[in-house]
Amino acid sequence: MKKYDAAIAGGGVIGGALALELARAGLRVAVFDRQQPGQEASWASAGIISPAPESPAMIVTVPLAKASVSLYPEFVAQVEEISGRNVGFRPKGTLEALFSHDTKAELSTIIALHHGLGLKAEPLRAEDARELEPALSEEVEAAVLRPEEASVDNRLLTAAVLEAAQRSGVEIFSGNGAKAIWREGNRCAGLVLQNEKVEAKWTIIAAGCFSATIEGIAPYAPVRPAKGQMVALRADELKMERVLWSEKIYLVPRNDGRILAGATVEYAGFDKRTTAGGIEKILSAAIDLAPGLADARIEETWAGLRPDSPDHLPILGPADLDGLLIATGHFRSGILLTPITARLVREWITEQRVSVDWDRFSPTRFRAAAANSAQRAPS
Ligand SMILES: Cc1cc2nc3c(=O)[nH]c(=O)nc-3n(C[C@H](O)[C@H](O)[C@H](O)COP(=O)(O)OP(=O)(O)OC[C@H]3O[C@@H](n4cnc5c(N)ncnc54)[C@H](O)[C@@H]3O)c2cc1C
Numbered sequence: 430m431k432k433y434d435a436a437i438a439g440g441g442v443i444g445g446a447l448a449l450e451l452a453r454a455g456l457r458v459a460v461f462d463r464q465q466p467g468q469e470a471s472w473a474s475a476g477i478i479s480p481a482p483e484s485p486a487m488i489v490t491v492p493l494a495k496a497s498v499s500l501y502p503e504f505v506a507q508v509e510e511i512s513g514r515n516v517g518f519r520p521k522g523t524l525e526a527l528f529s530h531d532t533k534a535e536l537s538t539i540i541a542l543h544h545g546l547g548l549k550a551e552p553l554r555a556e557d558a559r560e561l562e563p564a565l566s567e568e569v570e571a572a573v574l575r576p577e578e579a580s581v582d583n584r585l586l587t588a589a590v591l592e593a594a595q596r597s598g599v600e601i602f603s604g605n606g607a608k609a610i611w612r613e614g615n616r617c618a619g620l621v622l623q624n625e626k627v628e629a630k631w632t633i634i635a636a637g638c639f640s641a642t643i644e645g646i647a648p649y650a651p652v653r654p655a656k657g658q659m660v661a662l663r664a665d666e667l668k669m670e671r672v673l674w675s676e677k678i679y680l681v682p683r684n685d686g687r688i689l690a691g692a693t694v695e696y697a698g699f700d701k702r703t704t705a706g707g708i709e710k711i712l713s714a715a716i717d718l719a720p721g722l723a724d725a726r727i728e729e730t731w732a733g734l735r736p737d738s739p740d741h742l743p744i745l746g747p748a749d750l751d752g753l754l755i756a757t758g759h760f761r762s763g764i765l766l767t768p769i770t771a772r773l774v775r776e777w778i779t780e781q782r783v784s785v786d787w788d789r790f791s792p793t794r795f796r797a798a799a800a801n802s803a804q805r806a807p808s
Contacts, residue, residue: 431522433459435778436620436629438607438643439636440466442767443584443756445590447633449508450771452597454779459629460591460599461622462637463606467587470637470763472732475681475691476583477672478765479614481548481575488645489789490742491546496785498577498770504768505581505683507702511593517582523672524553524562525573526718532571539573549577550701553629564667564719565571580681582671583764590767607636609644610753617753631778633754637734647749649792651757653697654734657692658707664688664725675748678714678732688726692763694735703730735760745790747772754778755792781784 435451439460452458460466478501480494503663505518529535536552543550551574558572565572580794595601601658610632619628621644634640638654641647669682681689693707708730716723738744738758743766747754755775759766773783 430625431627432628433457433629434667435459435631435633436461436627437635437780438620439634439637439640439757440472440591440601440603441469441763442587442590443453443637443639443759443770444633444635445506445587445594446699446767446771446772447635447756448601449511450775451597451778452594456778458594458599459627460601460604460606461605461620462601465603467591469639470733470735471587473586473657474583474729474764475579475659475679475689476586476764477523477577477679477681478579478581479672479779480765481547481578482545483761486741488546490762493547493769493785493787493790494548494765495547495742498579498764499507500768500772501579501581508586508589508593511596512589513590513749514589516586517634519581519682520579521671522574522576522643523578523580524558524672525575525674526558526565526569527571527573527674528568528618534677536571536573543573548575550575558574558607560667562671562673563799565673565719566671566718568717568722578672581764582683586764601688607643610634610646610750612750614646616751617748629752631752631754633756635756637763638734639758640736640739640755645756648796649753649771650738650744650757651795652695652736652738652744652758654786655737655760656695656697656700656732656734658695658703658711658732659689659691659730660708660711660715660727661729662690662722663728664722667719667721667725669719671743673718674716675714678711678718680715680719687745688722688725699734701732701734703732707732728797736763739795743770743790743794745773746787746792749796750793760768
């Protein structure tokens with residue numbers, strides 16, 4: 430029987446980065462993926478690195494997100510050095526365009542919110558925004574520049590992370606997914622694969638939106654897929670340096686000249702088809718934000734499945750079974766949160782402490798919530 434210090438189910442960017450970090454800390458690590466690793470959400474993503482919360486409920490993730498942003502340059506440098514590959518990191522800031530007629534009030538609310546959370550944000554007049562980003566529509570009334578934000582080419586990053594993990598001694602098994610966790614009393618002893626068991630001191634579930642399909646995991650990680658459709662455009666005459674946002678859309682320039690536009694958020698099970706309605710919505714919002722894109726070539730369309738949790742927050746940390754850790758539920762922020770997720774799991778395993786409080790994201794919170802609601806239910 431194979432035996433490891435850590436057995437990881439899932440070879441997306443999260444499983445790959447965990448494996449790399451643990452192997453570099455001296456552990457014997459294996460990653461098991463049910464297919465070719467790195468082909469799911471981590472491939473489909475837009476790769477925006479933005480700690481700004483998308484809704485008030487996400488404010489609790491800001492400390493985690495800020496820690497991850499500050500780890501990013503070092504993480505990229507390490508992955509690039511070990512893998513020998515470039516990952517298309519663009520620490521150029523992002524720019525949010527405002528179209529409303531009351532931009533003054535909107536601007537001051539956004540800036541105050543960011544500053545209150547310790548995030549850098551600068552108000553820009555429309556003409557200053559267009560000077561920075563000439564592709565912006567004439568209809569834009571004002572903008573917010575977030576200079577500390579960035580983007581990364583998530584496809585390159587995921588492939589490089591997996592390569593770096595392998596070069597650091599991690600064994601990666603494709604086409605050999607986990608059916609279940611191997612439970613022995615109150616302990617998780619490893620993984621049950623298709624035709625064998627693997628023994629591990631630490632078992633880590635990082636199978637993205639598929640995590641709950643592994644027997645024994647649903648109580649800790651009741652994740653479901655949130656489909657996102659994306660379009661890649663090419664407009665050689667259009668200059669775009671930063672990620673541009675509007676209320677409806679984001680545009681992400683890549684080093685290879687492509688501009689990614691996305692994304693829908695749909696709850697459609699494990700369906701990854703693109704639809705006419707989804708692509709139409711993305712394209713019309715993209716052209717509203719940067720009208721020059723009307724002449725762009727459509728190079729690719731695709732959809733991917735984000736791992737969403739019931740409260741939309743990540744699921745990170747030890748379960749109440751000895752030796753079992755969960756690292757999923759990153760929803761719309763898995764690329765952003767990759768370095769801090771890997772760091773915290775490694776700290777927990779090697780030092781039994783974490784440098785950023787992760788109790789709020791505990792995998793035991795769903796069991797506690799289920800027990801509370803059962804108690805409250807009328808008999
Ligand atoms: C359209 C879109 C846009 C996005 N944009 C952004 C963004 O701009 N910024 C950002 O930070 N995040 C973004 N995200 C979210 C981010 O991509 C995800 O949160 C992140 O990639 C999740 O990584 P993961 O490794 O957990 O999951 P995945 O990449 O889905 O990897 C899970 C892996 O587990 C494997 N697996 C499945 N079942 C099993 C099993 N039983 N046993 C073993 N392995 C198994 C799968 O084959 C897969 O390789 C976006 C996502 C989408 C879809």
